[in-house]
Amino acid sequence: MHIEPGLVDSGKIWLSYVTAAGAGGYTLKLAFDTLRERGAVSLLTRSAVATALVFSFFEVLPHYPVGVSEVHLILGSTLFLILGAAPAAFGLALGLLVQGLFFAPFDLPQFGMNVTTLLVPLFALTALAPKVIAPNTPYVDLKYRQALALSTTYQAGIVAWVAFWAFYGQGFTAENAASIGSFGGAYLLVIIVEPLVDLAVLAAAKALNGLKGSPLFERRLYDAA
DSSP states (O other): OOOOOTTSSSSTTTHHHHHHHHHHHHHHHHHHHHHHHHOOHHHHHHHHHHHHHHHHHHHOOOOEEEEEEOOOOOOOHHHHHHOOHHHHHHHHHHHHHHHHHHTGGGGGGHHHHHHHHHHHHHHHHHHHHHSOOOOOOOOGOHHHHHHHHHHHHHHHHHHHHHHHHHHHHHHHHHHHHHHHHHHHHHHHHHHHHHHHHHHHHHHHHHHTTGTTTOTOGGGGSSOOO
């Protein structure tokens, strides 16, 4: 979902700083809640794991330029279910930053747009989760329809933000709309695949029930709320 260089010119890119600052502020709110619940060691450890995973998702997993951006298997819902909202948010932002600093410096001017595009859908997923997952259900017991709802929310949010940046930067032209449509269509495959990955990872976690209570994982992974 990397926003391509030049999609939004320098005279308009200021908006991405505002949206990224807002996303960063909400991430700190989630982090504060996690600190009170699980402590600093758990938060820092899970955030480090999330950062390493996100970096590997961007660098190792296949990704293809389609339309206005690139199609990635980011696995945002997987990070949320296994590691929790705050570590997932830190991991998405820091993994993206590490990639930009060391492997893709041409992406750094678009960092504000990219981090907004990754984080705001995660916040939407976090808000949706209590509505689709019953309070007495550990994440390891999720069904496909629940994983699909979470994944669809995240991926649809990414497509919506990419479309916003493209229209904001290039205007409402037929060519731009067609390019956005191509990108959105390509992301349908991700929406199909990601819930299957979620369920496979959750099944593995369920088989490793001895990890229950570990500070390396989201508490709700094994425990009912």
